[in-house]
Amino acid sequence: MGPELRHLRYLIAVAEQGNFTRAAEELRISQPTLSQQIKQLERVVGAQLLDRSGRSVRLTDAGEAYVHYARRALRDLAAADRAVLDVADLARGHLRLAMTPTFTAYLTGPLVQELHARHPGISLEVREMTQDRIEASLSADEIDLGIAFEGPHLAGVTADPLFTETLSLVVTAHGRPGGRKGEEGAHAAADGPLSVADLAEQQLALLSNDFVTRGHVDAYFAAHRISPPIAVEANSIQAITEIVQRTPTLATVLPDAITDDHPHLTPIALDPPLPTRGVTLLRRDSAYQSAAARAFTKLAHRLVQERGYAPA
Incomplete structure (x- = not known):
């Protein structure tokens, strides 16, 4: 009798x-039951899979090889279960x-x-x-799909270009920056x-270094040899947008698209502009693509076009 799924798990x-x-x-399950089941698996396979001699239990060379295929088998079985439940309509x-x-913003x-x-x-x-x-x-x-930025990807991950993201300075809708020192604050007319x-x-109020966007902004500053005063840093886009729309003296740098759903925020183009970023829909190239994943892919392409995002 061959190994059962529980043995692999x-x-x-x-x-x-x-x-x-x-x-x-x-x-x-109980520890004695687990030990018994592992020994049963080793008898079926005909090899010692675990090294129990040290303080921690480790895979033997045979165990490493076996677990690699065991994980693949469980992934394929999970995909098969999803395929059975998937319906074309x-x-x-x-x-x-x-x-x-x-x-997410x-x-x-x-x-x-x-x-x-x-x-x-x-x-x-999500x-x-x-x-x-x-x-x-x-x-x-x-996961089935991911939305991220273009660039080098792991082997086996396929990127489908979705749109081009543009970034700008973002201020409260009450005005815009434009002044040097001596003018009327951050929102002098320009x-x-x-x-x-x-x-x-x-x-500025900027996202923290936890965000890829912050690295993009810092690279722009470095390229143009400027160091704007950073009054606020936050690891939440919601916090940044809330702060900027309530603080006329502060501005931030965010994707233009964020202002679409924030009537109290206004994007201001920079000269020279911030570099754009390609946005992609990622998937595993060998993965089963369910009807839901295929429908979402079509929907995503249609939505970014309807919202007027720059083509990829």
Whole structure:
């Protein structure tokens, strides 16, 4: 008799925990039962899979090789389960989506609204995570699609260009910056783009270094040899937008699209402009593409076009 699925799950749990007691707690079975099941698997396979001689339990060379294929088998089985539940008419289905924090500020709401309006039977799981975590999750089949920026990607991850994101200085809708020192604060009247010279003296509220956007902004400052005074740093886009719309002397740098749904905020072009960023829809190239994932992909392309985002 060959190994059963529970044997694979048990072995992976012990390998990840490095300890039979913790693995048994995670699996909600007794430790003696877990030990017995692992020994049964080793008899079936004909090789020792775990090294129990040290303080922690480790995989043997044979165990490393076996766990690699065990994980793949469980991923493929999960994909098979989703394929069985998937139906072409989209009356039901499930989609696991991840995106970087910037996109949750202006893209998540419209996308979910459209998906629910068109396909109310599809349940959606949305996660916010860093780009490297999105790609790792795709490779591990923990998510179906991810929205992130273009650039080098992990092997096996396919990028579908979605649109081009533009960034600008963002201020409260009550006015705009434009003054050097001596003029009427941050919102003295000015026409056209704001120069780098004026930006150098503008007090800013910026996202923290946790965000890719901050690195993009800092690179722009460095390229033009300016160091604007940073009055506020925050690790929340919601906090930044709230602060700027209530503080006329402060400005920030955010994607133009964020102002679409914030009538109290106004984008101001910079001269020279901030570099644009390509936005992509990521997926694992060998993964099963459900009807829900295919429908979401079409919907996303249509929505960014309708909202007037720059083409990829």
